[in-house]
Amino acid sequence: MSFCNKRITFENFLSGIPSRDYIFQKAPYEDQIYQAAKMIQEAEYVLVGIGAGMSVAACAIYGGDWFKENFADFCAKYGNGSYMQDMYSAGFYPYPSEEAYWGYWSKQCMKAGIEANHTMLYKTLLSMLGSKEIFCLSTNVDGQLEKAGLTADKIFCTQGDYFHIQCAKGCHQNRYDARELFRQMDAARVDCLIPSTMVPKCPVCGGRMNMNLRIDQYFVQDAEWYIAEKHFEDFLSEAISSGRKICLLELGVGFNTPTIIRFPFEKLTRENKQISLLRVNLNEAVVPEHLGARAIGINVDIKQSIEDICRAMK
Numbered sequence: 388m389s390f391c392n393k394r395i396t397f398e399n400f401l402s403g404i405p406s407r408d409y410i411f412q413k414a415p416y417e418d419q420i421y422q423a424a425k426m427i428q429e430a431e432y433v434l435v436g437i438g439a440g441m442s443v444a445a446c447a448i449y450g451g452d453w454f455k456e457n458f459a460d461f462c463a464k465y466g467n468g469s470y471m472q473d474m475y476s477a478g479f480y481p482y483p484s485e486e487a488y489w490g491y492w493s494k495q496c497m498k499a500g501i502e503a504n505h506t507m508l509y510k511t512l513l514s515m516l517g518s519k520e521i522f523c524l525s526t527n528v529d530g531q532l533e534k535a536g537l538t539a540d541k542i543f544c545t546q547g548d549y550f551h552i553q554c555a556k557g558c559h560q561n562r563y564d565a566r567e568l569f570r571q572m573d574a575a576r577v578d579c580l581i582p583s584t585m586v587p588k589c590p591v592c593g594g595r596m597n598m599n600l601r602i603d604q605y606f607v608q609d610a611e612w613y614i615a616e617k618h619f620e621d622f623l624s625e626a627i628s629s630g631r632k633i634c635l636l637e638l639g640v641g642f643n644t645p646t647i648i649r650f651p652f653e654k655l656t657r658e659n660k661q662i663s664l665l666r667v668n669l670n671e672a673v674v675p676e677h678l679g680a681r682a683i684g685i686n687v688d689i690k691q692s693i694e695d696i697c698r699a700m701k
């Protein structure tokens with residue numbers, strides 16, 4: 388809709404969203420758990436949206452003493468600033484060479500991807516949803532959903548992962564499995580650097596390679612990415628056209644990339660009466676008040692909440 392020659396009202400400025408909105412719900416925790424269990428039980432379809440908070444709840448702690456211990460050599464070499472605090476911040480360090488860049492990233496990919504096994508909470512989640520038609524949309528890059536046993540046709544990870552690399556300039560739309568390469572780099576690393584002979588080069592343009600993570604405009608979406616996108620579209624289209632109840636189960640999605648799961652989940656719920664929103668998020672479980680009983684915001688640790696919802700469903 389164009390705003391040309393049209394008076395802008397406060398309502399259309401707000402895109403039709405009531406200004407009286409985000410609230411922390413005041414219902415007691417036990418009541419919320421009961422209502423959440425009912426919401427899932429009544430739904431035929433569950434679309435699970437997963438963000439960084441789910442990894443934290445699943446015990447993937449990537450900062451503090453754990454980081455200082457596991458990345459001690461990197462802290463000693465690059466530690467005079469704000470970067471060497473946790474794996475997320477350390478990824479942004481301006482590494483002075485490709486040997487240094489891959490020296491760091493091969494370690495992060497080993498620890499947070501290839502060797503990581505934080506699947507218990509995911510398994511609990513999947514067994515809780517055992518009888519439902521489900522699909523998982525995730526901004527996480529740690530591959531834990533697949534490790535927990537969910538098949539690839541039910542997963543859409545939009546932001547890449549710790550297992551693939553791509554041309555840094557995205558000169559072609561392929562990504563490359565780097566698991567074996569990272570293992571070799573991990574074994575060969577000396578003083579935080581990998582040997583120059585191991586630095587990967589783009590097989591098409593000969594330029595630098597990069598992680599296949601959505602960190603800039605060159606992020607590569609390969610054929611697999613588009614297949615996963617189609618599976619997501621098929622799932623949601625079928626669920627909505629069925630007219631049956633749909634639960635949007637949002638776990639640990641904060642305000643880093645709220646445009647991928649959080650805001651669209653609210654929009655879907657606002658626009659479809661068959662949809663309800665269950666938002667579980669430690670500290671950020673505010674929900675739109677105008678959704679009434681169709682939204683539940685549980686402001687408690689995700690692991691605790693999921694286990695309690697499981698119990699309430701029995």
Ligand SMILES: [Zn+2]
Pocket residue numbers: 554555556557558559589590591592593594
């Ligand atoms: Zn290239």
